Amino acid sequence: LGGSGSDSEAFVYAFGRSPTEVQFNIFRQSNFAHSLQDQTHHYIAKGDITGNVWPDLPTSLSTDGNTLVIEFPEDYSWWSGDDLTAEDYWTYLEIRRLQDPEASHIKDNVLVDDYTIERTFKGNVSSDLMRADLTDQTFGKLTTPRWIYKEYLERLQDATTQKERDGVLDDLRNMQIPIDQLSEEGLGNGPYKVVDWSDNDTAFELYEDHPLAEQTNVKQVRLVSELATENIRAMEVNNELDMYPEGLIGEVDRDDYPDNLQNWKEIDWFRMQKITFNWENEHLAKRPVRRAITHALDLHPMVDAAVEAGLVGKPPALQTGIRSSIHEKYLGKGWVDQLIEYPIEADEAGAVEQLEKAGYTRENGTVLDENGNPVEFTFLTNDGQFQSSTGVVVSDQLESFGFGMDVTTVGSTDYYQRLEQYDHDMWWIWHVAAALWHPTSYFSNDFYGVEVGDPNSDSETGVTGIPFELEIPSEVGAETTDGDSVTIEPAQLMTDLPVASSQKEVKEITRTLVQWFNFDLPNLTWIEERNGSWGDVKAYDFPSGDEENVKLDMDRPGETALMHCWIDRAK
């Protein structure tokens, strides 16, 4: 049984998919391949918990007007020995742009020299957003050796019609880079290179030519693929893992885990979880009903249930739609204080009061609408992890309050398919679209965010029944539109947000959206998660993040540390 026992030299940790199932052509990602690419290729940029974006591999990301300048270090190379240059990344950027040059928001990408790229946006974009454009968990890595992708880029450049371009793209997407090719041809660029693999493990060896290689004494790394095995937790409990790069040891697990495993880095994560209200339901379309539900729910048991399933986090104090840790940066302290405060614990009386505003009553523990009919909702959830727990707790709470609840639980693949059919009244989905502590990742107009729908469509409401145009009070924190009100277009605002031309505009749009969210409660956010990484702190020295030149307040601190050679075997 593998484990650190058999090759005790290696640093063992668990993550991602089976190496034999994924392949490394970023344009044809499948099988959740990025989970492995995280260990083989460097990121370009990463956001941190304060909402700032930092260069990861590049030495700097500077902005000037609509231009973003990316400078690459000169001492990096691919495992093949070829120099790693700006052209490698430029090739990727250009392929992306040329997929559909008209639709792209990029004007051009210029390869200034071997180590510099100038990237110019078509419109005015705030500098934060220009940088943020480079971050993405899935695609924000330098995975494209120029000699492999050059051919496709040239063909794209030669293509004149969209049809020709699509043809090239099809070819590109059919191209595959399986792990044996990656290893043999040296197509990775991380400090640890792939030397062996099996169905569910990948073995890495320190790549001595990597500029950071000297910093660490960990020569061998073994990655157990989390998705290909069933016994990760058994390995953890049996002390067979040295690190988990993303995830904390929760309270519930603490007793089961050996003492040498400790959370060595904790962060306020970007992720939140929410319950979506489908406005297509006649009751949920009514604001007082949504507010009543919010009053009726006690967020603590929901969070507790999630915690039981291994999540770490706490309920948000305010329904703003964005994470409280970035309130200050985008909303300002004083402004936030004016927002409506909904109870976190259950407030039955408040809930009934809200219901009455809609003309509803609660009799003998049953909520009746204005016509005296019982109010019933369908709830969709999946059977995996904490999602089912939440489903159970939410529906039980609402049921005991007096709503009729009909919960359907489906398997997780089915869940995401069913989710997008919008055939339920409430469901469950996480609330954030990108690994970025930025309003755009929360107010994204899709089911990760506050989905409204396509504002350019002909209808008046989006898929979830939310109108494209609606009224909110002008005054922040007002509970009704009885006073002054303004008409806003949330869907449009969410489309505008990622291309806001200035930090000021970002803030403005964000405030409007937050106010709307707070007033209308299109969704209910119920947990702000914490994350981080745990490891065998006896056997290894992990960075705390306070060291010089060490930046760990970002997503996946474990991987970040490993990819920067910040982990050492304890002496």
Place this chain on the structure above:
Amino acid sequence: MTETDELDFEELFDDDTEREPPSRSARLKRTLDLTVLAPLRIALHDWRAVVAGTILLLYGLMGTVGVWLATKPSSGDYPKLQGPFQELAYPLGTDLYGRSILDQIIYATPDMFRMIFAGAVVAVGVAAVVGLLSGFMRGTAIDAVLMMLADIIITIPGLPLIIVITAIFQPTNPYVVGVFLGVDMWPGLARTVRSQVLSIREESYVEASQIMGLPTPSILRRDVAGQLMPFILVNASLTSRRVIFESVSLYFLGILPFTTYNWGVLMNLAYQENALTRSELLPWLVFPMITIILMSFAFVLLSQAMDAIFNVRLQARHAETIDEEEVTG
């Protein structure tokens, strides 16, 4: 019928007419004794039937009275993750959300019965009809088509087929789930029924009934179905076990959507929450398992006992209205 025949009959029957016809109630008593009480008496003599009956009765009670007695499990009812055998309110402990595990098991029972019922009825019913039909139409096109259909379904591996079917229809209604599960099970049975019918058809009493001009439905019912009955019931019992197995496996794999409790769902949830390495979650996994095993154990036992219960030889021995002494042959 000619005149003379009539006469002979009358003569013969006039011989002694003072015979007292049995009263209606005596007849009723006899029928009751033979069709209900005798099998029951055998069942009571057969430990398998007794055990199976007791277990199933318990489950039956669980699914009826139990549901009525138990509180509908709801999160936060009790402290979470309590161990079993500590409190009367949750004898088997509680789950992650503080729901009584016993209550959940109890609440899952009616649906399980519905599923079993639908599955067994479909599998055994279709099998019986198809088997009878093609057995009686041996050699005709109907027979060929039915058997071809059965063969085709036999060769498609069952579970994958069901997975696909359920993936398409995403049934949540227990009856529908039962029906889907039954769909995969009828062909094998139908084949066996057919071969049984073929051999029963060779029995001379069937031929005799035909020659006596008894109507075909009556022959089917009395001569064929009567013989098939034990076989059909044994298989209904075994099919029930399979329905339990397969439905639970589908819920366990998370393929079937579910709206309420099911033992497989409990297992699924517990398993997903790493019950195998979190000892405090084990009851959540283990008790549904035991429930499943016990119920299928009852069905397997029942199927074994069924042979005895429907054995007329034993029935005769246990019937009170037949005196036993002069039993020869």
Place this chain on the structure above:
Amino acid sequence: MTDDVAIEIRDLDVTFGVERGESNVVRSVDFDVYREETLGIVGESGSGKSMVALSLLDAIPEPGTVSGEVTYYPETGDPVSVLDLDPEELRRFRWEQVAMVFQGAMTSFNPVLSIREHFRETLQDHGYDVPEGMERGREILEQLYLDPDRVLDSHPHELSGGMQQRTLIALSLLLEPEVLLLDEPTAALDLLMQRSIIDLLREIRATFDLTLVFITHDLPLLTKIADRMAVMYAFDFVEVAETDQLLYHSAHPYTRALLSTTPDLTTPPGEIRTIEGNKPDPVEYISGCSYHPRCPMDEEKCHSVEPGLTTVGPEHEASCHYHGDVADNVPIRNKPRGGVDE
């Protein structure tokens, strides 16, 4: 007939425990089989004929138990007490000394083995020389009007009933036993085949110097082969005599009833009579003469005193208190053509 005894049976009992109690299916039987004679045993179904035969091989099926003495006197060598043999000795004894052709040949062969394999395994397990034995087997088959090549290569189901029966006879003679027990070897066959087999057996008996014990309930057939006949009723022998003696001077009312219930081609139908009453139950014990409930000359004495086999003539024993009066009270239904009634 010689007094050279081949098998001596003393006080043989066979019982089965059944639900209703003890089922006594052979009751204190004393009996001798003479060397090289052909003994016919008749009796109605269930009278215990097969059980007696099986006892000779200590082969009463479970859960039956057998007690008493069965002594086998081989032509050369010491007497063998069959019921006391150890399992290995018994195994060798069976088929080498005494072989048996079972009721119903169709079920006597292993359906999945060819006839050749049946022959070979029999030779092998008894340590006989296989090629030599097979050669002998072929000769016997030929004597029985069978084509050895075809038969040996066949599987049992490929042979007709008559062929199977003859093959089984051949198999029983393979190890040249001294005694051959035949338990209704012809019951399932057509008349023509029955009669043919009887004729073949007669020939073979001569060639192999066999002692034959032939069990059947077909009286007329038995008269065509038996030197001596024994009649069984209610789990014991009621009359033993040489064939002609039995046919013409039977001294037991049951034997006489049996003779007159058998239809044949010549007896006027009116003379054929049936035996009234039910057959005896092996569990119940009938006191006195076991036949008295059905006997037309049933007297007081018959109810209480067991008659036992008594000598009524040369080589003729019968168990009837009134054997002297039988001839007058129970007429044999037709005038025997050959014999003279004294």
Place this chain on the structure above:
Amino acid sequence: MTFTFVLYQSMPGGPAEAMRAMILAESGQVGGSVDLNLLNQMVEHYANVNPDKPLHVQYYDYLHSLIVQGDMGTSIYQGEPVLDLILQSVPWTMFIGVYALALGYTVSLFLGAAMAYKERSLFDSVSSIGVIFLNSVPYYIFAIVLVYVLGIEYSLFPIDGRYGTFVDPGFTLEFMGSVVWHATLPVVSMGILATGGALTMRGNAIRVLGDDYVRVAELRGLRRSRVAMQYVGRNSVLPLYTQFMIGIAGVLSSTVVVEEIFAYNGMGKLLYDAVLLHDYPVLMGTLLVFTTITLLAIYIADLTYGYIDPRISTGDSND
């Protein structure tokens, strides 16, 4: 086949949606999020793999290339020829399947025979109850229990994978050992599917023991061992033969669950994943192979039954 083709075509959502959902589900599980726009772009590509030809044309195309070129198409998801994927996994599934079946049936047959010989003894009743009990345990529950007891609590057996990490496949002792080692738990869990055979065997053997030819064989003074093997054994195993072959279908079905539980990369897992991903070509391919194997097994059973049981000269032993 037509049937399954139609069935799969009627599954809601195409492969693209399924794949998208899969990636979403996994990102939810591992944490993090996905840029939906990019994901959609990428996933769209897969939707184009199956151009919207009318169904019957697709069906014809599929049949044509299957029969003419032996081509089962390419996995939408993995991009590899379905045939390759199947060829890689079939041996593993056959290995554990046949191993399980052989082991399960051998044990149950001997047990059944032993029970029959000792009919009504204590051994018989205890084993009967034992077998009935095993019969009532779903194989996957058995698997979970095995995982828990032997895999996790006592760490005696590996609980996932097909062979040890970084053991290089080849005809080395290490590899073989590792393969057998890893197969143990799946095989044992599937093996209990065969325990029902013990009761059937017991019944058969009791019946055969009462048959005349067995009694005659004893009267013939044959050796006990020969009577046991050639007479009782052979004749009571015979009726089980077709059941055994058809059992292959059952065992193959069970691999779907068992391989999933043990993360064993075989056909069952391939099929299961294909169902989740709506990867039609793989689905069709695996199902075709499953069906073919079953058919083949039944066919072989039919053909060889005549040899094993000389009473059946023609092939209609199905009746």
Place this chain on the structure above:
Amino acid sequence: MSKPLLSMEDVTVEFNSHDGLLDAFSDEDPVRAVDDVSLDIEENDVVALIGESGCGKSTLGKTAIGAQRPTSGSVSYRGQDIWDAREGRGEVRVPFEEIRRSLQIIHQDPGSALNPNQRVLTSLMLPLKRWQPELSYEERQERILTLLEHVGMSPAEDFVNRYPHQLSGGEQQRVVLVRSLLVNPDVILADEAISALDVSLRVEMMDIMLELQSVFDTSYLFISHDLSNARYIAQQADGRIAVMYLGRIVEAGPVDEILENPQHPYTKVLKWATPELYEDVEADIPIREIDVPDPTDPPSGCRFHTRCPKARAACRESHPESYGVGPDHDSHCFRSDETHDYWESEPLHD
């Protein structure tokens, strides 16, 4: 002479050994179980059909009572073709219903002729209910009990509530007989009806059958492979014996004729094979071949020629037709024709 009650003309019955779909392709020869047979049964008649196993007796019998469809030839009941009546062809003078009721069967194995799951009463009630629905339950039961007592099963009340397995073979056979008589048939096919019974019971059973014949005016087609039984029942009823060999009737005639004056060598062989209690052992087997030829591939010409001790070359050539050798006595043997080529041809020897 009036029209026979039941008459078969040139009846042939063939069986394909398989009749599945696939077997359309197999070219296996059909078995001709009955080959061109004509036979009449009169009112109150007893015809005993004898022959070796597999020679087609049952098939012929079932064809006679309309339970087996002839491949060719016709079967008629009181002049009405049974199969025409059944299918409503032509003018139907006697409805099939009545034909169905009039022709009944008693099977060889009484054990399997009764539904093992039904009590005797039920088994007997059903036909009565079918044919005399106007009777009340009590009346039906009355008849059944009376009839059962008539065949010596008393107390009948006790017997009717038993299951078949609780009856002895003889009793089962009586129940079967009663069942067929209850519907008041004209012809009963007794297919080896006594062979399964103990020797001592056979005569008794035949006596019962004969006795009831006088009450019910029934005719019997009595199938047996035992000449002495056939003789017993046929002679009592003044009936006839028909001898069958491989699908053909080779000799038919009044009992005494057949026994005293057998014409066909096969009849003679059967006579030889029927041992007499008081008769001396005869010398040799009077046939050349013990085993019956394969019915799927019957010998040419006279089918008996392969075993016939008197066979000559001519017998191989053609099938002998019927030669009348006495009143109502026919034989299918060339030897009955003194002028036949047979006498000139070479005897067959092995």
